[in-house]
Amino acid sequence: MAQRTVLVVLFDQVQSLDVTGPVEVFAGAERHTPGTYRISTASLDGAPVRTSSGLTVVPDRSLADVSRPDTLVVPGGQGTRSPDPRLTDWLRVHGPHVRRLVSVCTGAALLAGAGLLDGRRATTHWAYCDRLAREHPSVQVDPDPIYVRDGHVATSAGVTSGIDLALALVEEDLGRDTALTIARHLVVFLRRPGNQAQFSAQLAAQTARREPLRELQQWITEHPGADLGVETLAARAGLSPRHFARAFRAETGTTPGRYVDRIRLEHARRLLEDTGDGVEQVSRASGYGTPEAMRRAFVKALGTSPAEYRRRFRPAPAH
Numbered sequence: 001m002a003q004r005t006v007l008v009v010l011f012d013q014v015q016s017l018d019v020t021g022p023v024e025v026f027a028g029a030e031r032h033t034p035g036t037y038r039i040s041t042a043s044l045d046g047a048p049v050r051t052s053s054g055l056t057v058v059p060d061r062s063l064a065d066v067s068r069p070d071t072l073v074v075p076g077g078q079g080t081r082s083p084d085p086r087l088t089d090w091l092r093v094h095g096p097h098v099r100r101l102v103s104v105c106t107g108a109a110l111l112a113g114a115g116l117l118d119g120r121r122a123t124t125h126w127a128y129c130d131r132l133a134r135e136h137p138s139v140q141v142d143p144d145p146i147y148v149r150d151g152h153v154a155t156s157a158g159v160t161s162g163i164d165l166a167l168a169l170v171e172e173d174l175g176r177d178t179a180l181t182i183a184r185h186l187v188v189f190l191r192r193p194g195n196q197a198q199f200s201a202q203l204a205a206q207t208a209r210r211e212p213l214r215e216l217q218q219w220i221t222e223h224p225g226a227d228l229g230v231e232t233l234a235a236r237a238g239l240s241p242r243h244f245a246r247a248f249r250a251e252t253g254t255t256p257g258r259y260v261d262r263i264r265l266e267h268a269r270r271l272l273e274d275t276g277d278g279v280e281q282v283s284r285a286s287g288y289g290t291p292e293a294m295r296r297a298f299v300k301a302l303g304t305s306p307a308e309y310r311r312r313f314r315p316a317p318a319h
Helices: 016-032 085-097 107-113 126-135 161-174 176-186 211-222 230-237 241-252 256-274 279-285 291-302 306-313
Strands: 004-009 037-043 071-074 100-103 147-150 153-156
Touching (some): 004 016, 016 176, 071 085, 071 107, 100 161, 107 153, 153 161, 211 241, 211 256, 230 256, 241 256, 256 279, 256 291
Parallel strands (some): 004 071, 071 100, 100 153
Antiparallel strands (some): 147 153
8 A cells, every 4th residue: 555645734823733633634644554655845945834823833844845746735824824925835735635634624715815715615604604705706615514515625613623624634635534533532423424513503603692592592402302393382482373483584594394304314323423313213212203204304404314424423332
């Protein structure tokens, strides 16, 4: 098996975990299967950089001295807000020629600034998705997933999602067993699916200002298997169905039906990942009623069936 080179770009005010997270994953793979990865870091002039948390990182070399890597990792951090034009130029020239181009968090802004995300679907930290979409309208920004792959380009969401993406790349290169071994060593899940939401359905929606609606949001979360139709929810809130639907959307930013769908999907995913309950039992507990209804919801939202989701994403039992 040919050794794959992984190059991580460094710059002042980089987010340290964006660097060390993926590096630890690839280094773990190299320890597990020697000769698979050669990892290096490089800054513009080969000089040490200071991270946003105050750590000093010494690169292996200058970007001018590196040959074409197999996988190029571009981390994020405060330094992406006003990047050195030389870094943008270097990425513009070299980015198209690597086998895999990867960004972590706001590293997507550097790729976009170099024109490497034009016409592509991408993600970044949820707090910066609007800015990325506004400043780079040619990029199809998806704020929900923890990582997105479009051709040879992979972008990930905030900070720790760089670990998820790196584990997915190692699994692609070396297989599930190797990736699982690394994940266990790092005490993380093998990998969350790329289209898993960056945060929970409850956090994705705004919290209602009025107490009855706030309490109702919490009740929905705790009772996904209950009757959660608009009429029932409106009665619990003491409002007419029409008034309730308007008020809920105004205060949470989403409709009652969409909120319920997200809560049920999240609950079902958690049961499939964390329990041995059968698909029929999970469908009832999550409010779908039948396995077929749950299957349709999974295929629509995630592009996979509940059974396949469990097979791929439930952590294997430790031995």
